[in-house]
Amino acid sequence: MQFAVLMGFVLAASSPLLNRWFGERTSLLLALFPALIAGWLLSQAPLVFSEGPQLLEWEWVPSLGISLTFLLDGLSLLFGLLITVIGTCVLIYAGGYLKGHHDIARFHLALVAFMASMLGLVLADGLLTLFIFWELTSITSYLLIGFNHTDIEARKSARQGLFVTVAGGLALMAGLVLLGVASGSWSLYEILQSDDDLRQHALYTPLLICLLLGAFTKSAQFPFHFWLPNAMAAPTPVSAYLHSATMVKAGIYLLARLQPELGGTGMWVTVLSVVGATTMLTGAFLAIHHTNIKKLLAYSTIMALGTLTMLLGIGSDYAMTAFVTFLLAHSMYKGALFMVAGILDHETGTKDVTAMGGLRSVMPVTAVIAFIAALSLSGMPPLFGFIGKELMLEAALGAERVQLLLVLFAFLAAILTIAVAAVIALRPFYGARHETPKTPHEAPLSMLIGPGLLAFGSLALGLAPAMLGADAMLTSAATAVSGGALPVSLSLWYGVNVALIMSVVSLILGFLLFKRWDSVRGQLARLAPVMRYGPEAGYEGLMNGIVRFSEWQTRLLQNGYMRNYILVMLVVLIALIGNSILLRHSPQLALTLDVRFHEVIVVATMAMGALFATISRSRLGAVVSVGIMGFSIALIFILFSAPDLGITQLLVETMTVILLVLVLFRLPRFSNLSTNLERIRDGSVAATMGVLIFLLIMTAWSIDQFETISTYMVENSAPLAHGRNIVNVILVDYRALDTLGEMFVLALAAIGVIAMLKLRHGETEGKAVDGEKASVKEPYDG
């Protein structure tokens, strides 16, 4: 299994090469990959059915205890098969759809990488492995939405999808870490097997909120649903694959995966059912606004995702059965419908269903496929979608909380969905022929295989669910989702019950709505001013706000004035250090002044030097004052047992003064550029900092956190290092590397100085040749 997932990434990386070698056949070749994995998954199915979850472990970083473990149970098997089977269809389809596209290699790369990531996501056992694959699907989705990168809308939509899902990903990461901490295990299998009840854990609420945020953003739940319709900027095979059948179900997968461990609490049930039902109705309601066939399908996908979330929220056995059935049914018909939408777009050159009509005669096969898939979408017998919808209505009727709301929403959504299905299946193919930008032909075989397979699959599964192994598959998946054994036995006929009556009524109402769709749309257009204030406006506002905020703070902080940078740093420093000194240590201000007269004189001289350097109005005066200060410091060193320091200070100070005097008169004169107000401000900041340093020193003496290490140095200086001057021994022996570093610094400074001087010479000569400004510059003689 590891091999299969990793192979996917290798294959993705090599797809440019494959494209070069195999040209147009590459799509077919790549389609072999998911097909083979699907075959392998099917071969594992009996084992999973009979013996339960299988763990496949592979040590990754054994020293850190990180292993790449995959978990194969009913749920991941179902998802894995969806990913690989629909992936095969989509790859074959994409070969026809993007035939001759100059960038098809990039498309293959991202699509196959997505496939591998998605497989990794649904098979991962480790929480962090799951997170990594989760983020990989977000990134590949970003690349695929923005595939037409010359189109600004595509780029914008890609970014929006990325921001929303990755922001959710951050929450998910926090949630997974909390889950790992709360359960004490990083393996999904262990978490699901353990007897600990996480529902009682103190971290349950925060971890659930984080996980839900991650799942809701990924699966486009209200109010994060807005990115999904925009993601339709992607090429249609991508929409069919990522944004209906697989990726958007990752959030659903996560919720289903954790349902046995976290589900069933009041919070879980209420949040999931209400959010799910709201998403369901919002999606269905917004769908009928649109005439763009892909948008119609996108909103109907949101409706389906909401339904799945709602079913997970309800959490009864019935709901679990409905969940797995609806999941399978939706992936199949929605994948097929998206591909049909792609065919229509490809052949007619428009995505607007109102601009199409009467295509039945030129595209009979497509029309049949669309009709079957749309029947499944609308939930008509004998299609698989019918079973899914019946179970869903039944589950809503049996909900323990907010039952009325769920039933009402489900009923309304069903009516709207039927209208949407009718629009897609009937509008383009019946009625009068319209002129379209391109003259339509029947789609090539490669584009019909995928949707055809999925559509007829829906039909076959509906007619004979038991025969085709769907029962066994769904039993296994439902068992994984509910946490206990849950046999699923599907059939088309459950007898006359409330759900069936609701179905029939919604069918009639939905068809009426379809008949009056054009006028209803006109009425709905009046709502446009209100619709502008949706969640997407909130997203836009947030994004613009972030940009404005960063502009503002960049202007404020990165203003290019060095003294402002210094001021900001100082004020922060004063606040932090001052706060710490005053609150956590009371500085020892008991002054025990043990001073001699000559010491006071030396320190006073030094202080005078520093002060005078500040107030001096001439450069020379300042240099002399600094010199006096430096020599006083040398005296202080000598007086207080540091002869080496004293000597060094004397030497360096002498050189400093010489250097300053030499260069001084080539430097500009002192100028007073600041206003008095600025001087007062700077002066008070400087004085505060001075006081702070004073307090810091006074505090430092009263704190003794570590034993001094110099005792060791003093004791071993002569015996081990054979040196009598301990300071020198430290420099050349104990801390020899420091000294080496110091030498490097000095050498670098010297090289820098030389470079700058040399550079000047070269430039002067160059300018002199040009005859420009040469006379302005003084020749350099030092």
Added chain:
Amino acid sequence: MEPLMALAIGLLYATAIFMMLRRSIVKLVIGLLLLSNGANLLIFTTAGMTRGAPPLIPEGMMQPLGDVADPLPQAVVLTAIVIAFGVLAFAVVLIRRAYEIVKADDLDKMKDTDT
């Protein structure tokens, strides 16, 4: 002695920072010089000040006589003095060069990367 030194170091820091906040580039150099001296004294002083007991070991002995001043801060400060000089030399030349090219002694006029 230490409280007196603490006061003096506080003064050094205050003057250094005041000078570094000026717009004149020469004053910036003076500020840099004051600051490095202040920092050296800070390290030196916080280890405690000892009179007349340099960290030396007399000829023929393995340990110093009695308690001596802490040698470690001295070694650190020694390194710092030399580095400070290197930095100063570099800064002076850099500023001189900048002045030559920009023809401005006002740091506020040097805020653009293009001249």
